Amino acid sequence: MLVVEQILKKYLTILCPLDIYVEQLLNNKLKLQLKDIVEINTGLYQKPKPGGNVVYFQIRNLTENGQIDPTEEFSYLNSEDISDKYFLRKNDIMFAAKGFTNIAVVYKNEIKPAVASSVFFVLRLNERFINQILHEFIVWFLNNKLIQIRLQAKAKGTSVKSISKKDLGDIEIPVPDIKTQKRILEMNELWLKEKDLTAKLIEEKDKFYNGLLNNIANKNA
Secondary structure, three states: OHHHHHHHHHHHHHOOOHHHHHHHHHOOOOEEEHHHHEEEEEOEOOOOOOOOOEEEEOHHHEOOOOOEOOOOOOEEEOHHHOOHHHEOOOOOEEEEOEOOOOOEEEOOOOOOOEEEEOOEEEEEEOHHHOOOOOHHHHHHHHHOHHHHHHHHHHOEOOOOOEOOHHHHHOOEEEOOOHHHHHHHHHHHHHHHHHHHHHHHHHHHHHHHHHHHHHHHHHHOO
């Protein structure tokens, strides 16, 4: 437990509040609408096919931190039933438009071939912006709490909330220089590590105090 605390303190001294950066970015004069930066397409709707050879991503396959979860069971489709336009390419961004968790994640070609289900919009960076904006920066921006609140406020539906292609495309995204984008992503990585370490620390302390109290209870029984 002491080791975890020491590592946690290290990250706490390095990490700066990301919310400050978000506010500064939102005040940045250089903003573009998301639809001008990326091509937005809807994922594929099909019933999963047992024994299929193409991974069919569902919302359960993404973590809350915007990662593909390899431990979660995948659904599959048959490649002969899929049009080429639906196959994911490296650095495509999947954005969960339906439901209460609107997570975005970069597809890194780690699991292929693959397609996104219809709960997702697939965002593909326009060629003229490839050297101006990082895919990971778009994902970080869309997953930020302030932007999530804005998007969820636009969601429509009763039982299942859904964000429209238009509302997603109309979101304004600041475009700082690449150096700033990388700095923000590094800080975000540190923040995710801090959260993980904090959770582990709480778990270890929980075990310690429960064990301590049980020992006291047993001695006085």
